[in-house]
């Protein structure tokens with residue numbers, strides 16, 4: 001099982017962000033930390049004591065804003081409440097500009113062994129446009145400090161298709177990121193989410209954003225540059241040095257069970273999806289879930305195909321056959337053969353997956369496969 005811990009605090013709200021995160025709520029941090037410990041105790045102690053945890057992901061928000069000493073307590077509580085696998089992967093998301101050598105040392109002592117920096121761009125003009133609180137110099141320093149603190153598994157998050165960005169400017173960002181030698185790089189495309197400042201600004205002005213052809217060029221360039229630098233692509237947006245793929249995310253794409261702790265966090269347990277309520281004050285008072293969603297066979301199949309095709313390993317036809325029956329496996333195979341003939345998919349060792357060109361149009365392929 002994978003464990004996810006949500007920390008919803010941020011120093012400032014970025015212009016494009018619709019994650020469940022708040023700026024200016026620092027006064028709630030301590031109480032929130034206590035509420036997380038309460039939930040870990042109750043889930044681990046009563047419900048899932050014997051379930052073994054293979055990865056823990058502390059995400060947000062900006063987890064690196066939590067008070068000193070908090071993660072030692074958190075990890076201690078997790079170790080007491082759950083059975084952790086010996087080589088458990090424990091990741092924390094940090095924003096450059098919010099870490100220092102003492103915090104990073106504390107994370108290592110607590111047992112955190114992977115760190116993910118939300119760097120987004122190596123171009124200070126783009127960082128400012130995104131509403132980020134840091135500069136590229138802060139990112140370089142943060143990665144250096146993490147190395148000095150003993151982290152040997154570092155991720156850098158980057159964003160593609162920003163206003164005014166071209167494949168060449170993104171290639172420069174990639175070159176800077178690669179020069180820091182992280183073990184893992186994620187490169188996500190900007191999505192305009194309703195309710196954000198970016199949505200207001202750009203939804204009515206698509207001409208200010210890269211068009212589909214430019215986005216495709218940027219993506220193909222990124223995949224090539226990363227491959228040349230030794231980062232294997234294992235998912236649409238994720239690239240890693242050999243053996244450094246993020247175990248937590250792979251578990252999610254393979255539909256392994258996960259437990260989410262903290263406000264708004266989702267869980268998938270016994271094919272049922274739960275989500276903790278999203279109201280901060282309510283959550284501080286008591287753990288409350290939104291109504292559970294019982295997934296039907298159809299939902300499970302669609303989700304397995306949607307997530308499986310995100311990964312470069314693709315989907316095994318024999319597993320589909322075993323799990324969802326021969327009629328669906330045959331239908332899937334027929335459609336995928338068609339995509340292979342168009343150069344959008346590949347077939348290898350009994351599996352079908354998407355080529356780089358196929359990943360660019362993955363949404364329409366997935367919709368077709370769900371019909």
Ligand code: SF4
Nearest residue numbers: 010013014017021061
């Ligand atoms: S730091 Fe991350 S979670 Fe916080 S506002 Fe920015 S993008 Fe959203």
